[in-house]
Amino acid sequence: MVAEAALRLVAILAAAAIAAIPASAQTNDPNIDRAQIDCRNGTNAAGADCTEDGGNDGAGDAAAGAVFLPALIVDLFPNPAAPPAPMPTPRPGPAVSGGNDHGDPAVNGAVISPSDLIAVQPARAVVGDFVPDEVLVTVDGDTGAVQQIAASFGLQVRSQRQSLLLGSTLVRFGIPDGRPVGVVLAQLATDGRTQRREPNHIYSLQQAAGIVNYAFDRIALDAGQASGENVRIAVVDTGIDDTNPALAGVIAGQFDAMPDVPIEKRDHGTSIDGLIAGVGALKGMAPGAKIYHARAFEGGKSTMDVILSALDWAAEQNVAIINMSFVGPKNELLGVACRNARALGMVLVAAAGNNGPKAPYGYPGAFEGVIAVTATDARDGLMPQANRGAYVFISAPGVEMVAPSGAGSDVVTGTSFAAAIVSGAIANLIHASPDRSADDIEKALAVTAKDLGPKGRDNDFGYGLLDLKAAAAKD
Structure with missing residues (x-):
């Protein structure tokens, strides 16, 4: 009986976790402004007021009014039934100052295996066309930090340079093991040395x-x-x-x-x-x-x-x-x-x-x-x-x-x-x-x-x- 109760509890928690994974929608409403779009997508990058009094119709209405386009690509977690891709062996890294204050391992110096992160972070929804095996990241740190991040997350450093307009080091990481871009972006978010993490989007004249x-x-x-x-x-x-x-x-x-x-x-x-x-x-x-x-x-x-x-x-x-x-x-x-x-x-x-x-x-x-x-x-x-x-x-x-x-x-x-x-x-x-x-x-x-x-x-x-x-x- 105890075992059955435990199994029911696990199923309930799993259902709740699935329901909590956010989805990002692109709306075609021609009257919506940039702040409302950010509210609907949950990014609120412009600092908009997303309460009902602030003009947002609420999460339920936003979901009902959203139009999901064919161009919206959602990278889901790998099928758990499939064998996981081989991951590099984690190695200890130096303590990093200036990280976040939420107990991230990047702050206290631990290096995380990518396989462990899958259970912690939901995959990001990626909109638009993008290079399927690359991500762009701005990094707070030197070349050593970049190499350590690559090793910790099973990535390749394909290019890096100091960006004048971004004010930090821009790194193009390759994903050699086939993980979806959305998964890798979510994994990298746990490392306080990564400031911004984006797909390598494709643009058209x-x-x-x-x-x-x-x-x-x-x-x-x-x-x-x-x-x-x-x-x-x-x-x-x-x-x-x-x-x-x-x-x-x-x-x-x-x-x-x-x-x-x-x-x-x-x-x-x-x-x-x-x-x-x-x-x-x-x-x-x-x-x-x-x-x-x-x-x-x-x-x-x-x-x-x-x-x-x-x-x-x-x-x-x-x-x-x-x-x-x-x-x-x-x-x-x-x-x-x-x-x-x-x-x-x-x-x-x-x-x-x-x-x-x-x-x-x-x-x-x-x-x-x-x-x-x-x-x-x-x-x-x-x-x-x-x-x-x-x-x-x-x-x-x-x-x-x-x-x-x-x-x-x-x-x-x-x-x-x-x-x-x-x-x-x-x-x-x-x-x-x-x-x-x-x-x-x-x-x-x-x-x-x-x-x-x-x-x-x-x-x-x-x-x-x-x-x-x-x-x-x-x-």
Whole structure:
């Protein structure tokens, strides 16, 4: 009888433990704001009030209203019936100061076997595409600490570097034994030396299928007076064709964040640079601007560690603007980098995304302090493929525009190119008033935009169509 009672108790405790494992959902509600999303996901990264009085409908309502998308990937624990992967033998490690105060073994110097951690931490739910056998971690410690973490958790150190924008050592750990990324992230959370732990997410350039550049007229910029002379702009994109006449004298510096990958495509990056600061027949919005181009994409794809490397290089070039014409899932490492770049005074411009009206929010555009740009056509109509959401900040031409490309020139469409138009327009503002801060520029764009769609800011057009003439006149 005692044995039967014990078995019933174990079953009850196991059921309770399963019920307590949190699930993360992506919502398609176009009216929800960033804080509400964080409340629903349980992250509350923005410090939002998640009580009922604070605007949250409660855990039950949030779960009922959530839409689970096919793109939501949940990494579950390995099947307990399968034999566990071999784990390295734990070895004693030095005591680590500065860890958490919850009795973590990392604080008192013990080294934990990964097999022991499975019973302690629930696996994280991972949203979006990511490298399946890697994680990115910021580490409080030196190379010795990094190696010890790798040995303790059965990981490989694939790369490590000191990140300017993250303010710590960024390590790319490989997972050699097939454990799911969500499990490894949960295991690493028990070590106080690991500050932030994220998947190595995959990001995509935002170019839709592709007639004279009508952007000057639509954003109220006199083509004859346009100038971004000596304004430094970083572009994180594909490789470029720097022999294209439109880029003659435009490129001030280049950096290859993925030197081991051959360059095959140069069209997207060439078009972005040309729309921003092109010269000659394919004149950009801000001729005279200096482009610092970081190649971080090939085949339209990149990973988080590559993008962070490109952003660090861009920040070191003392640029005023960073153009990010790409979209991917939310990643806190990218969020920290964007916040710190903004704190350094840089204006951050990103594509809102081309994944349709029901798509989840696109990052980095949806991070606070990043100007998310959607695309409109020659009649100020919204590009049908554009993402929607409260994070959309402003609209700009991005449908069927002629731009330089690797083949000479092409007709391009996408929020990528609308973002380039906005970056070039902002360069004009900085050229005219070098003392304008990023906050001042953002406010000026918002209050002077030409309202489109429903009155006031909306999920389709943001504040409306960029009006550079009005923004320039705004004190």
